[in-house]
Amino acid sequence: MNGQTFLSALKSQFNGEQLEFAGEATLLIQREQLLEAASKIREMGFERLSDITAVDYFPEENPRFHLVYQFTSLANRATLGLRVPVPGTKPSVTTIETVYPNANWREREVYDMFGIDFAGHSDLRRILMPHDWEGHPLRKDYPLGYEEPQFSFNFDEIDVRKPYAKE
Amino acid sequence: MAQIEEANLDGMAHLVTKRAIKGETMILNMGPQHPSTHGVLRLLLELDGETVINCIPDVGFLHTGIEKNMESKTYQKAEVMTDRLDYMNNTGNNLVYCLAVEKLVDLDVPVRAQAIRVIIAELQRLASHLVWLGTSALDVAAMSTFLYCFREREMILDILESCSGQRMMTTYFRPGGLWRDVPAEFEDAVREVLKVMPKRIDEYESLLTKNPLFIDRTVGIGKISGERALAWGLTGACLRGSGVAHDYRKFAPYSGYEQYDFDVPIETAGDVYARYLVRIHEMRQALRIIEQALNKLPMGPVRSNNHKFVPPPRSEIGTSMEALIHHFKLWTEGFDAPRGSVYVAVESPRGELGVYLEGDGGPKPYRVHWRTPSWDNLQVLPVLSKGCLVADLVAIIGSVDIVLGDVDR
Numbered sequence: 001m002n003g004q005t006f007l008s009a010l011k012s013q014f015n016g017e018q019l020e021f022a023g024e025a026t027l028l029i030q031r032e033q034l035l036e037a038a039s040k041i042r043e044m045g046f047e048r049l050s051d052i053t054a055v056d057y058f059p060e061e062n063p064r065f066h067l068v069y070q071f072t073s074l075a076n077r078a079t080l081g082l083r084v085p086v087p088g089t090k091p092s093v094t095t096i097e098t099v100y101p102n103a104n105w106r107e108r109e110v111y112d113m114f115g116i117d118f119a120g121h122s123d124l125r126r127i128l129m130p131h132d133w134e135g136h137p138l139r140k141d142y143p144l145g146y147e148e149p150q151f152s153f154n155f156d157e158i159d160v161r162k163p164y165a166k167e
Numbered sequence: 168m169a170q171i172e173e174a175n176l177d178g179m180a181h182l183v184t185k186r187a188i189k190g191e192t193m194i195l196n197m198g199p200q201h202p203s204t205h206g207v208l209r210l211l212l213e214l215d216g217e218t219v220i221n222c223i224p225d226v227g228f229l230h231t232g233i234e235k236n237m238e239s240k241t242y243q244k245a246e247v248m249t250d251r252l253d254y255m256n257n258t259g260n261n262l263v264y265c266l267a268v269e270k271l272v273d274l275d276v277p278v279r280a281q282a283i284r285v286i287i288a289e290l291q292r293l294a295s296h297l298v299w300l301g302t303s304a305l306d307v308a309a310m311s312t313f314l315y316c317f318r319e320r321e322m323i324l325d326i327l328e329s330c331s332g333q334r335m336m337t338t339y340f341r342p343g344g345l346w347r348d349v350p351a352e353f354e355d356a357v358r359e360v361l362k363v364m365p366k367r368i369d370e371y372e373s374l375l376t377k378n379p380l381f382i383d384r385t386v387g388i389g390k391i392s393g394e395r396a397l398a399w400g401l402t403g404a405c406l407r408g409s410g411v412a413h414d415y416r417k418f419a420p421y422s423g424y425e426q427y428d429f430d431v432p433i434e435t436a437g438d439v440y441a442r443y444l445v446r447i448h449e450m451r452q453a454l455r456i457i458e459q460a461l462n463k464l465p466m467g468p469v470r471s472n473n474h475k476f477v478p479p480p481r482s483e484i485g486t487s488m489e490a491l492i493h494h495f496k497l498w499t500e501g502f503d504a505p506r507g508s509v510y511v512a513v514e515s516p517r518g519e520l521g522v523y524l525e526g527d528g529g530p531k532p533y534r535v536h537w538r539t540p541s542w543d544n545l546q547v548l549p550v551l552s553k554g555c556l557v558a559d560l561v562a563i564i565g566s567v568d569i570v571l572g573d574v575d576r
Binding site for chain 1 (some may be wrong): 179181182209226227228232234235238239270271273397398399400409413418419449507508509510512519521523525533534536538542543547575
């Protein structure tokens with residue numbers, strides 16, 4: 001259950017920074033090295049990409065996002081976490097779809113929710129939100145949205161603003 | 168009234184073959200309201216006659232923004248949303264979320280609570296597999312199985328109701344243990360399930376396993392090799408049906424699964440029939456685990472007594488000032504979790520259900536991400552369905568056992 005040995009090997013090769021929390025070791029590398037690191041991880045026997053997600057650290061700008069990857073190796077019985085910082089202006093990294101095919105949808109989800117561009121991706125469209133949606137919902141500067149409570153005294157006033165089909 | 172624009176398909180032209188652009192093949196819309204897509208899944212099919220050339224899944228119809236919503240709630244309150252993800256595996260979602268919170272704040276869970284969690288999670292696995300068996304058999308026109316499966320599922324939901332007050336949206340597991348101990352009738356009710364189910368599973372098998380009509384519809388359909396299944400990130404019965412024995416309960420045991428003796432059933436064919444067999448065997452293994460856990464169910468508390476994270480019992484609140492303060496603080500402010508992130512995964516009925524949870528030192532999660540098994544299992548649908556008939560596609564969708572609440576979140 002420990003990717004420690006693999007992590008040390010990767011750390012020296014990619015000059016990464018090792019983060020430790022609650023017994024989980026994660027490697028932080030620069031985004032230019034992502035594809036190379038993913039191929040290396042695949043070679044080391046991590047045959048599965050479990051997860052890709054992102055975290056938005058708004059109002060930080062550089063880096064604003066962290067991409068978080070989770071890899072699993074059945075043969076070595078190990079898991080490995082990888083973090084990649086991405087700046088807020090023109091956020092972009094290389095796709096790892098060529099190494100792990102199931103990155104396709106996971107990268108589309110991150111693109112949809114955070115607006116991070118994956119260069120070289122074969123089909124980078126929105127996946128969960130409608131294709132003409134504006135904004136990226138999981139960014140921290142994107143409002144959660146709310147519904148105004150309607151009571152008898154202000155029913156008509158709020159009804160005017162309510163976004164549903166009228167006549 | 169907004170102007171209705173004509174759909175522009177240029178952005179999707181790369182998804183279909185050149186023959187589709189010339190009009191030689193047909194593009195057909197299947198869903199989002201279609202009885203065999205198991206929810207609101209829309210598939211764009213490129214068809215040559217009845218043969219599927221290409222299948223383009225379109226998801227997101229059930230997207231409810233659970234990840235975003237959870238960021239605005241305290242750790243305890245956010246748990247209520249987890250039931251709504253995979254609505255066939257409510258307690259399993261609770262379990263992985265609680266494990267993640269417990270890992271984040273370093274909270275211990277009493278052994279009795281762990282054993283009850285295992286029993287309930289395995290009961291839920293049975294219930295989920297029963298729904299899958301009923302509906303996917305219905306897809307290939309075996310009507311009666313559906314009725315039997317839902318009869319047995321009702322027994323399990325009654326147990327969940329007696330424990331938590333709810334049939335489905337239980338929120339029964341809480342960070343640090345359970346909401347409350349199981350009721351007195353719990354053991355008898357579970358024993359009844361253990362007594363009845365083996366015979367009932369044999370009954371389902373007698374309806375399907377050697378049924379020539381069922382075999383015709385499932386054997387050799389939707390094949391995938393073990394290597395490709397791994398590369399495509401498949402988990403659960405879809406992966407084990409292709410001969411890879413990967414199960415999170417063995418890979419990284421949680422909640423004391425290492426104490427129980429059970430097998431990870433695998434099949435090597437990688438087709439719809441193999442996935443069917445794997446799930447049938449898994450139901451038997453779930454019964455084995457439940458029996459062992461029930462036989463040595465330890466006595467003791469079901470909630471951690473660390474009242475910085477777990478509310479004190481109701482009886483203490485009237486007599487202890489400290490308990491009252493803890494209660495008040497927990498339900499008005501919640502508890503603070505340290506700055507850091509964890510990734511915890513469990514074996515849900517569908518595969519690896521993971522949660523990425525990041526704390527920022529405050530009482531609300533900074534980021535929650537759900538790694539849901541249905542997402543990858545659905546992504547592989549175009550690979551599985553290439554060259555099959557539309558009728559087979561229906562069997563394949565049934566066999567990957569997707570829950571759209573789990574896909575779209």
